[in-house]
Amino acid sequence: MTGGAGYIGSHAAKALAAAGRPVVIYDNLSQGHREAALGADLVVGDTRDVSLLRSVIASRGVTAVMHFAAWAAVGDSVRDPAGYYGNNVEGTLSVLRAMAEAQVPAFIFSSTCAVFGEPQEVPLVETHPTRPINAYGETKLAIERALPHFERAYGMRSICLRYFNAAGADPEGELGEDHRPEQHLIPLALEAVRGGRPLLVFGDDYPTPDGTCLRDYIHVTDLAQAHLRALEALDRGSRSDVFNLGNGRPFSVRDVLQAVERVTGRPVPHTMAARRPGDPAVLYAANSRIQAELGWAPRFADLDTIIATAWRWAEGHPRGYDGATA
Numbered sequence: 001m002t003g004g005a006g007y008i009g010s011h012a013a014k015a016l017a018a019a020g021r022p023v024v025i026y027d028n029l030s031q032g033h034r035e036a037a038l039g040a041d042l043v044v045g046d047t048r049d050v051s052l053l054r055s056v057i058a059s060r061g062v063t064a065v066m067h068f069a070a071w072a073a074v075g076d077s078v079r080d081p082a083g084y085y086g087n088n089v090e091g092t093l094s095v096l097r098a099m100a101e102a103q104v105p106a107f108i109f110s111s112t113c114a115v116f117g118e119p120q121e122v123p124l125v126e127t128h129p130t131r132p133i134n135a136y137g138e139t140k141l142a143i144e145r146a147l148p149h150f151e152r153a154y155g156m157r158s159i160c161l162r163y164f165n166a167a168g169a170d171p172e173g174e175l176g177e178d179h180r181p182e183q184h185l186i187p188l189a190l191e192a193v194r195g196g197r198p199l200l201v202f203g204d205d206y207p208t209p210d211g212t213c214l215r216d217y218i219h220v221t222d223l224a225q226a227h228l229r230a231l232e233a234l235d236r237g238s239r240s241d242v243f244n245l246g247n248g249r250p251f252s253v254r255d256v257l258q259a260v261e262r263v264t265g266r267p268v269p270h271t272m273a274a275r276r277p278g279d280p281a282v283l284y285a286a287n288s289r290i291q292a293e294l295g296w297a298p299r300f301a302d303l304d305t306i307i308a309t310a311w312r313w314a315e316g317h318p319r320g321y322d323g324a325t326a
């Protein structure tokens with residue numbers, strides 16, 4: 001599990017361990033946290049280190065790879081495409097090369113709704129045209145496009161999961177979101193509630209019912225379960241596939257702020273700011289294919305529940321994974 005010490009990967013590692021699947025986490029800890037590995041087998045290494053990957057694959061008898069390791073900030077990718085192509089494309093090709101050499105037959109890829117670009121129609125279905133509008137989306141699409149070639153040449157089957165906005169935290173309170181800097185709406189709103197910087201809301205003049213953007217927030221534990229379903233499907237010999245992975249319901253920025261106020265019982269200090277370039281008004285997933293094909297369904301689809309789990313983590317870990325809990 002590359003990137004298994006990060007936000008989504010750590011939740012997936014916990015879900016796999018709970019299902020009795022042995023896991024080795026491979027993470028350079030550039031963004032991840034040793035504590036998020038929860039004592040699992042952790043190898044600190046970079047995805048571009050093919051020889052270390054080779055030795056980990058051989059020594060642990062790796063039979064499938066879930067590949068979470070990547071950089072994932074859209075704005076940074078526009079400023080630093082060289083870094084993003086290096087980490088996300090070169091890094092992934094290096095993982096795929098090591099897997100092909102060792103004949104590892106199964107690959108599960110963390111893709112993103114950013115592969116679509118500006119939506120022509122919502123909800124977004126898998127067949128919607130893919131025209132990314134930033135380097136981040138391009139790096140993920142480049143890998144999606146490489147995978148059929150790896151299957152033809154090396155027999156490696158894959159499932160690409162195009163996540164929408166991952167949100168929430170482990171309902172048991174052991175794991176949560178600790179990105180530095182944090183750029184996601186829910187943790188930023190919770191930080192504002194806890195006395196941090198007021199939240200900036202980018203645009204309230206969109207053509208939506210309340211003027212703020214509509215997005216799809218999928219609980220991180222639901223994301224984790226989808227990975228388990230994908231792995232089981234590949235184990236059964238299913239064909240390669242690509243799925244959109246979202247909650248399937250759009251919520252506006254104002255919906256999120258109101259839910260945060262309901263859950264925490266406190267107002268969210270916030271200021272309105274101008275729209276950000278490249279932010280579509282509405283973005284949410286059609287998730288019926290993954291439900292039908294992999295037997296997955298979101299369990300934490302309700303916004304208040306998603307936020308309650310994130311709030312539990314924020315209250316219990318005021319400095320994220322650093323230091324003692326509150």
Ligand SMILES: NC(=O)c1ccc[n+]([C@@H]2O[C@H](COP(=O)([O-])OP(=O)(O)OC[C@H]3O[C@@H](n4cnc5c(N)ncnc54)[C@H](O)[C@@H]3O)[C@@H](O)[C@H]2O)c1
Binds near residue numbers: 033069
């Ligand atoms: N968070 C979201 O809402 C979201 C949405 C769509 C897609 N994704 C994708 O999901 C994946 C995980 O996202 P996340 O939010 O958990 O991010 P994260 O930053 O918390 O986790 C990524 C992990 O990968 C590790 N990593 C990065 N580059 C590496 C490298 N070269 N070698 C080894 N390890 C490396 C980091 O240390 C980190 O632990 C990413 O691929 C991201 O593009 C995330």
